[in-house]
Amino acid sequence: MRVTRKYLLAQEHETCASVYHCLSRVVWRTFLFKKEEKEFFRKTMRQYEAYCGVKVLAFCLMSNHVHILVKVPPKPKRMLSDAAFLEKLALIYSDEHLADVKRWLAECRAIENKEDRKLAVRELKERYTRRMCDLSEFMKAVKQKFTQWYNKRKGTTGTLWEGRFKSVLVEDGYATRMTAAYIDLNPVRAGMVSDPKDYRWCSYGEASAGVEVAQNGLLEVMRKPDGYAVNEPLAETWQEVMGEYRMMMVGEGAAADQEAQGVLGESKSIRYKRRNGFSASEIDKTLKTGGKLSAAQMLHCKVRYFTDGVVLGSREFVDRFFYRMKEARPEQHTKRTTGARKLQQVSDSRMYSLRDLRKDIYRI
Secondary structure, eight states: OOOOHHHHHHTTTTTSOEEEEEEEEBGGGOOOOOHHHHHHHHHHHHHHHHHHTOEEEEEEEOSSEEEEEEEEOOOOSSOOOHHHHHHHHTTTSOHHHHHHHHHHHHHHHTOSSHHHHHHHHHHHHHHHHTTTTOHHHHHHHHHHHHHHHHHHHHTOOSOOBSSSOEEEEEOTTHHHHHHHHHHHTHHHHTTSOSSGGGOTTBHHHHHHTTOHHHHHHHHHHHOOTTOOOTTSOHHHHHHHHHHHHHHHHHOTTOOSSTTTSOOTTOGGGHHHHHHHTOSHHHHHHHHHTTOOBOHHHHHTSEETHHHHOSEEEOHHHHHHHHHHHHHHOGGGOOSOSOOOEEOTTBSOOSOEESSOOOSSOEEO
């Protein structure tokens, strides 16, 4: 089932925040990202996260592709105040350009006619604020700035990216937690590290190093419906919640303390892996014999549902999206009566996908 991003982004976004798993690959799958490239991309992502008003919940920068799990709030109904507007612009624009905008804003404010003045101010601000709370504009800005920096540095021209980007709408809660863990385990699946906390360019590695914005992103991922007290110290909340997050990555039976148990793939955890059936050969055997993978086993495979599933979440969440999409475009969806499809060969029945994938779903 092909769904345009226009319809993917339109569902409920005017009234509530939405979570998306975005994937973008380097053209020709070239291993372009070295340390310096990853660091510049990470800084650029954080700059535009603040400017666009979105929240990066999890991310991972690999050698030839990037994963970003981002929460996009609805566009604000009210126009930003002059002070807030200029503060936003200072995040990404030069001092010279900011001075120009201040001058233009002052000229707009000096217009005598009230209606003309309001219109001029609004038009000026909308030239800059249209990128805020917009997934496509956020991804475009980050990738475009990285491309400009890279081409200038290398003396090259042209695009660095394979098309635009893939996006999957993810239900807040369990599906978001599973997707974040899947993203953070990318370097482990690739054999680059044995523990994601040792990989600097993923959200768990950044958070484990004490970076507060990364910690806040994963706290949002793991936040329960009742939330946490506003005055609760971040460090205490981080230790408690990240123990739970780490357990998701290593599977049932892992210790809650971060230092008490190595994650899967670590050579010192051979006995643990065997006890829980996480070796590559055992997972491969399970898949070939039609067996069921546990949630943690699934996270240690490359899973197309996380990148090609279109919508990922509970049955109710996926069906709700499907029915609204069918109502909007009935001529394109005449064969299916329901949207949610169970994830194949997974014992956990809490997650469903909109796309009914059949081929190459899992790779070890």
